[in-house]
Amino acid sequence: MTRTMFHATAMALAVAGSTAGADEIRVLNWQGYGTDADWAVAAFTQATGHTVVHEYFNSEQEMLTKLRTNPGAYDVVLINAAFTPQAQAEGLIGPIDTAKIANLADVPADLTGNADLNAGGALHGVPWTWGLTSFAVNTTAFDTLPTSIEVFWDPAHAGKVSIRDDALEAIQFAAIATGQDINDIADLDAVRDKLAALMPQIRTYWGSENDWNQFMAAGDLDVATFWSGSASRSMESGLPVQFIVPEEGAIGWLDGLSIPASSTRTDAAHAFIDWMIDPEFYVRWAAEGAPASANAKAAAALPEDAFNKRVLGDPEVVARVQFQRPVPDETREAYLALWQELKAAQ
Amino acid sequence: MSAALAPRDRLRLLGLLTPAYLWLTVAIFLPLSAMLFFSLLSDVPFGDAPWHVTADNYLAFFQTTTYAKLLWKSIKLGLMVTLACVLVGYPCAYVLAKTIRGRAREALFLLVILPFWSNSLVRIFSWAIVLRGNGVLEVGLNAILPFEVDVNLMFSTPAIVIGLVHSYLPYVILTSYLALQAIDDSLIDAARSMGAGKLTILRRIVLPLSLPGLVAGAVLVFVPVVGSFMEPRILGGRVGTYYGTVIEDQFVAVFNWPLGAALSFILLAVVLLILAVTSPVLRRAQA
DSSP: HHHHHHHHHHHHHHHHHOOOOOOOEEEEETTTTSSSSSSHHHHHHHHHHHEEEEEESSSSSHHHHHHHHHHTTTTTTEEEETHHHHHHHHTTEEOOGGGGGGGGGGSSSHHHHHTTTTTGOOOOSSEEEEEEEEEEGGGGOOOOOOOOOOGGGOGGGGGGGOBBHHHHHHHHHHHHHHTTTTTTTHHHHHHHHHHHHGGGGGOBBSSSSSHHHHHHTTTSSEEEEEEEEHHHHHHTOSSSSEEETTOOOOEEEEEEEEEEESSOHHHHHHHHHHHHHHHHHHHHHHHHHHOOSOOOHHHSOTTTHHHHTTTTOOHHHHEEEEEEOOHHHHOOOOOOOOHHHHHTTT | GGGSOHHHHHHHHHHHHHHHHHHHHIIIIHHHHHHHTTTTTOOSSSOOOOOOOSSSHHHHHHHHSSSHHHHHHHHHHHHHHHHHHHHHHHHHHHHHIIIIOOOHHHHHHHHEEEGGGGGGHHHHHHHHHHHHHTTHHHHHHHHHHSSOOOOOOOSHHHHHHHHHHHHHHHHHHHHHHHHHHTTTHHHHHHHTTTTHHHHIIIIEEEEEEEHHHHHHHHHHHHHHHHHHHHHHHHGGGGGGGOOOHHHHHHHHHHOOOHHHHHEEEEEEEHHHHHHHHHHHHHHHHHH
């Protein structure tokens, strides 16, 4: 009897001890971007005892500002690889302890070796997802699907075209249309002319995925630039759209999960990142519409007809992708000035 | 005059004025000063980013033609919307003040104020549903008219004007109504008895006497419309880039608060200038 009592007490103590070691980690990400899915957070809490609180940003600049102004407030932050070097140089994020992330072994070397994620000579962002910025068409407006980006300039679709209201995206899009390197645009005048010719074709700009879906559903648009992850969600929801990676190429982006240098709960943060690149997490997320996973095992676990396997799993498509590199502030400002000038001329 | 006030009266005056001025200081003066300060910085002073005081943000306005072009476009939009509001609102206010009495007036007033009760974003999105091709307006018109019409105003300047007029019309109606109601009916009767025509009465009596209300309403419309950004962005599509949307971009999209603040103060200065130039003209018209 006393023995059982003793055992019960010991067990209760052990349980109490393990919960005392449980941390509350704070994740900084875009809203609705995978890490904050209820089921994912619940599964993580059940497996590790750590709880997860989210905070959101609306632009990369805002994310950087939040990291600068609130040291110690965040434990995991999503950073686009094009911004990782800046965050690292400012001392905002610390190196990743690769030994603590078991699933990292399944991430291909070309992603873990990405120059931007390895800013400062060590891995500072765990490759999480990647995707494309290309375009999607309303399939009811086309008999045969276009294969060239020139469809945006096709008079047959005048007034039925949209691109996102974003300077960098618009200019890199035009760089692809003019056959240039998106990370080193040599002929900005060609880009300007190409965009100026595109303007009269445009019905409206889109700002968010929600905008895009509404405009497409209302029949306002035939063709519009779009993100691959969003396209998979729109197709999943039944919109008659198809994502196209034209022969001219597409803009690629890579998102990494980093740990702020000021984080005090790094063990829990590493555990969360490990769960985020786990195939089990990814397969379920992909069913709801997710970008492509950086984890090869996770990508392979998708069903054959899944968007990310069908479209982005094709090596020929991937070969056409130009991945975004960091953009210096002066270049960004020049792009913004050009974009505003083009918009103001309307 | 205040020198003639007894100390007790002065105290009472202070008690009555303090809450309002305290509120103005806290709610307007402080944030505005903070923005003025921001507008003179080289970078947002958050975290460790280095910054210094500079006039570059104000100079940026003059370094390209983009901002000036957009400001002029916004002022034209402001004039258009104000004119439409006056043309629609003033007759309405006249009828409400001089013709209709009793319950009917209350009911009509309610209809005028109704737009104020709904969120502005909801109003604009409902306009988007109406103006869109194959939207409520087009379907409705085609159901009534014997011939097919193609109404697709969405993403055009008329769509922006319609949305803005709807949002700001009540200001003109309310201010004009108050001014019109204050006009003594016997003045109009006297003019009529002396043989003045309807137009003469309007031009010589009603309009001059109600001008302060009309001008107040017009200013209340013009100032926010010049800086408007949400309506042009949602209803304007490709042509919806205005001075206000560029300021919004600086704050929201590119996180350049100093430039956004500087552009806002330039707008404020230009609007004040316009009001300063037009007020003597209007005062003369009234006299």
